Amino acid sequence: MPVRRRAHADGPRRAPRARAPVLWLLALEESDVGSLADRVAASRTAVSQPLAKLRLAGLVEARREGRHMYYRLTDGHLRRLVTEALSHADHRVTGEAPHD
Template identity: 70%
Template sequence: MTTREPGPVASGAHERAPGREQLRTAATVFALLADPTRLHLLWLLAQGPADVTALTTASGAARTAVSQHLAKLRLAGLVHARREGRHAVYALSDGHLRRLVVEALSHADHQVTGAPWHA
């Protein structure tokens, strides 16, 4: 892995120094993203809302595992569910999380493939 010099803060980025509560909350989000199955579920939900059956099929994880991961994500406020008949349809709670998941996976692409880094 090559080292890179830190660049300027991106326009619109969180430029104010974070407080303890923001740091704790962000660390909690990263801890939830640290599980590969949860990260996969969040990536799937970044593509659009889905129910447990669709998420189970797409992720290849056991239905009980998918349900448990979704429960953790829902309790943390990262996803929400709405009822459609007998099914709960899950969606990401906000665009920040979608961008965070996509950026984390894009970063991983560079590390795995060796593609050049960009700003």
């Protein structure tokens, strides 16, 4: 039974770590799974799963071009929100003074 609790407890902590870099990269530009996986040094599966959840939540949309699917954030408002949130987190970690 402790193994079950531990496995369940690890899941929610790992998911946000996988999604944050993907959101950040998609805030910068549209990208496909292979490029995202290369840029975050993860497997395609490790990137595809968070992308599927982000699509389900309506935060990411996809378009097909030949055999490739390209992903992007759904709108500029979300892009600014992601950029500001991650910039704020960076300021907290680095100790840089907040600004308005």
